[in-house]
């Protein structure tokens with residue numbers, strides 16, 4: 458049952474679970490939050506979790522497990538080698554994806570590392586619908602380059618295009634002809650395209666893109682980390698798919714690829730990862746990287762207890778009721794904020810609600826990281842932690858100039874099964890307040906800038922005393938204790 462009807466009012470998204478374990482939250486007053494933000498050097502990654510009221514940084518590794526997942530952990534067969542849990546996990550993945558061979562890894566980026574080390578040589582190109590930070594960093598650190606061929610329409614933040622993650626097939630053909638098929642390491646399609654707002658890819662587009670790659674002998678790779686949300690959108694938005702089960706759609710998708718990898722911190726509600734490899738010879742060649750970088754072949758750096766939980770989590774990810782809730786909560790949040798005039802990425806996607814920073818604060822130049830600054834402001838004005846997804850998350854061009862991101866967004870992630878509707882309403886309220894006071898937000902600049910993945914560990918400072926002024930205005934409206 459995808460949606461529950463209401464009698465006296467328009468329906469709201471419903472939790473299809475009840476809460477059995479809770480974690481206490483504290484809302485620090487705004488002036489204390491300002492102190493915490495200074496201690497964190499204006500990088501929300503450096504905040505302590507205890508100082509955050511609604512943590513919407515990510516959906517990664519913070520999804521709520523079910524009682525059955527937790528119970529399964531007690532049955533884990535802890536062993537360095539030959540764990541039964543591993544064989545159960547391999548069987549479950551083969552059952553769902555139809556791919557026999559499985560390489561376990563500790564998380565998604567570890568799979569990206571293994572795949573990149575296997576395929577990428579200096580000068581080779583990896584074609585993607587859109588990059589993900591870690592997926593790109595592994596390719597470029599090996600001397601490869603990334604071509605992003607998402608359709609131009611996919612980058613228009615406010616639209617009604619149902620599958621904004623689709624690849625432009627003309628660009629794909631032209632890119633293969635230009636680079637030469639022999640110079641292309643692989644085609645990577647990212648389900649639920651993270652950096653453009655959790656936007657889905659249609660089955661039809663995956664089929665067409667992989668058909669083209671196959672005709673040129675180019676290996677095809679699916680990043681299935683955000684597949685769960687993408688499955689929901691294929692079933693509910695794509696012509697001819699509504700009568701297919703989630704399991705059937707998953708198999709149709711998997712059949713298109715030579716390799717399917719995932720972050721178990723997202724797909725499966727747990728923590729872990731792995732890579733399914735169709736070809737036996739390729740699988741054996743890649744095994745060495747698991748033993749070298751991850752762990753033995755029957756755990757790959759994962760806790761065996763988490764593996765046992767993931768086995769149950771994969772099955773829950775095939776349940777339409779379970780996977781509908783994330784996109785429905787996100788849709789509610791996006792639609793309400795659009796009604797308040799907040800520039801949101803539309804249509805709503807999976808993973809989180811995304812705000813277009815360039816429109817919310819057009820006075821902040823790209824070089825001063827508008828999305829990063831608004832993320833800071835959101836913590837100051839509500840204790841909400843979102844994630845910057847824009848220029849700050851990019852790496853500089855080889856000549857040292859800023860690589861200005863195509864889209865500049867703040868992501869408010871909805872970890873699966875975690876937040877209630879009242880928490881969602883609180884977030885909507887504070888974002889609306891921030892939108893009405895956006896002129897008070899200023900820019901940021903680096904005081905310490907790491908060369909790789911700088912957004913994780915960089916240190917920043919505001920370009921003026923705008924955080925103090927913003928907090929003073931907030932306190933006027935909400936009082937000293939909020």
Ligand SMILES: Cc1ncc(COP(=O)(O)O)c(C=O)c1O
Nearest residue numbers: 517564565566589651682720722
């Ligand atoms: C689409 C996508 N691929 C890969 C990854 C990397 O996964 P992990 O964080 O487990 O390394 C992520 C993480 O956010 C992701 O969203």
